[in-house]
Amino acid sequence: MTSKDLTYLESLNPAQREAVEYGGGPMLVIAGAGSGKTRVLTTRIIHLVTAHGAKPWHVLAITFTNKAAQEMKDRIVAGLGPAAMDMTVGTFHSACARILRVEIGRLGYGPRFTIFDEQDSGRLVAQCIDELGYDRKQYHPRAVKSIISTAKNEMLDETELARRSHNLMTEVAAQVYPLYQERLKDNDAVDFDDLLLLTVNLFELYPDVLKRYRERWRHVLVDEYQDTNVLQYKLVKLLAEEHRSLCVVGDDDQGIYSWRGADIRNILEFERDYPDARVFKLEQNYRSTPNILDAAGSVVKRNKGRKDKTLWTQNKPGKRPLFYPAQNEHDEAAMIAHEVNRRVEAGGAPSDAAVFYRTHAQSRVIEEELIKEGLPYRVFAGVRFYERREVKDIIAYMRLLANPKDEVSLRRVVNVPTRGIGATTVQRLDEYARSNGVTLFDAMKDAGEVNGLSKATAKKVLAFVELIGALTEASMALDSSELIEKVWTDTGYMEELEAERTFEAEARIDNLRELLNIASDLREEYGAASLDEFLERVSLVNETDDLDQSAGYISLMTLHNAKGLEFPLVFMTGMEEGLFPHERSQQDEAQVEEERRLCYVGMTRARDTLYMSRAAVRTTFGAPRPTAPSRFLLEIPERFLDELKLDTFRPHDVEAGEYEVGEKVIHDKWGAGVVVGLSGEGESRQISVEFESVGRKDLLISYAPLKKNG
């Protein structure tokens, strides 16, 4: 042993240390929740460099989110110093984007290609459906897009897709697929799946390129391996096959992305794919109390076909998880506010707390209650911030400046704010573009010669071309934050919003200011941020990546977004059949198992306190409906769960109406009727009424606009 400083090894437990020091070929680390897997990954990288002489630039580490990548990078820099900056740490998508920015010319795209999001791709698919003469209503663009996406992720081409199709929708998708792909290329654009697919294509078509990247990244490490799909698996395989320094880390109990192609077999069968692979298991949990782990474990152990493991911990027993049976979603939200306040009074901080829910729609009521209580919070809505209309509009302008072939963005902004270039004009320009084989934007430059355009209209079009030209010119010299301001000023976008003077317009302006903040932060982080860097960021970065637990707010997010995070205090809301597990997963046992893993992921985010709640009545689509408790709640033995009783504050106590069978009633909408039955209690007390107008209806007494008649 030389004088190398290996003290970082001392803080590891024996299992972690073994995984860190293993010097052989492919390895799989099965790492239970909270068992220090990020630590193992980062320490292993440090060890590769320190003890095995690996060069930092030879390391490729794939994480699931950009936030995880940043954390990992910070930790490695702390251990290795600035040399660590030469490593590549990022998500599959960002790593592929980086490769494609350099290499995509081989595939016939330009280097400033646009990355389309789900909305953009959806629009393009819709155009293709129209172009092929199919009815958009019958073949919903999103459904078609989803089939194409699955095909891409499973590496099926349109022929194979058509061969396997067993319904009209898939057959149409198989026809749309090649056209969509052609249009993407015309737009110099790729969708999310393309980032991975085109990279695999590139590697398979050009062995010299693959060779370069194999030399570049001799050590490949992949986190959250249970959530990789076929394409990602393929990428890893292509890259790691030669040097075989491959370390994958994952937990089959935390696989929650099969719906977007993740294949849990990637982890379950790793040993078959790599027969010489060593398997390591990390089972000591450092995060949660035994009570929380017991409860979470009792849920996930219902799943079949999992790798057996038992988490244990030396942490103090702590409190048992608390179950709160709320009357409705307002009550549930009030409980959260109440309990966070209690914690704050006891010396805690709002930022200790996270609220998880199955669907975004649940956040609203919780927000209302937190506002009422004056508690600071932040909603992490995944990519949704970037999908807001105003944000997308400004980004569309920016994209157009970087890539004038991006017709989807062009169409989006050409008449926003309205500048007299309507659908008919765009249609004529489009016809001209097609018959002359030029892009839509080039057709606009020729507006004077386009058939059917009046002089006045042509003038408006040319003014737009000039506007974009001037902005493009400006984009070369300006930082992206300056450019954003110039865009919303010069296009008149901001002026129009400000003139509206409505509450909604104010909110939109706030969102645009937030976008500006993001660009400014980018500048602070990296010095200056060019247009291209800005676009890369907003295309691939997820809102959770901005999570800052020191900033003093309660974090609200979906259970999916909670993966990889931890909080002292966790609220799992909406523990109801049909919501969690979601109704659309209930037909299929495999999907229910995935929901169960999601439940496990949520529960194991909690360090010391875990609340689980359900609403007896929940209003969805404007209609209140009684609910049944989630099966996951029932899977937790009573000894692991306490019931939270909050008699003092129930804010929405509802008097159960004293109706009797046979009594005459009158309903605001359906008029007169007679009570024929009563059931349930409290808020979920139901009444059956035989109406003269519409016959028998079952109603909730506490919500129905119902009165006694007589």
Place this chain on the structure above:
DNA sequence: GAATCGCTAGTATGG
């Protein structure tokens, strides 16, 4: 070509 009205689908989960 733009503005307004009214209908209807959506609410899984996300890079």
Place this chain on the structure above:
DNA sequence: CTAGCGATTC
């Protein structure tokens, strides 16, 4: 219930 979209009207 509400946002987004298409039909209708100006």
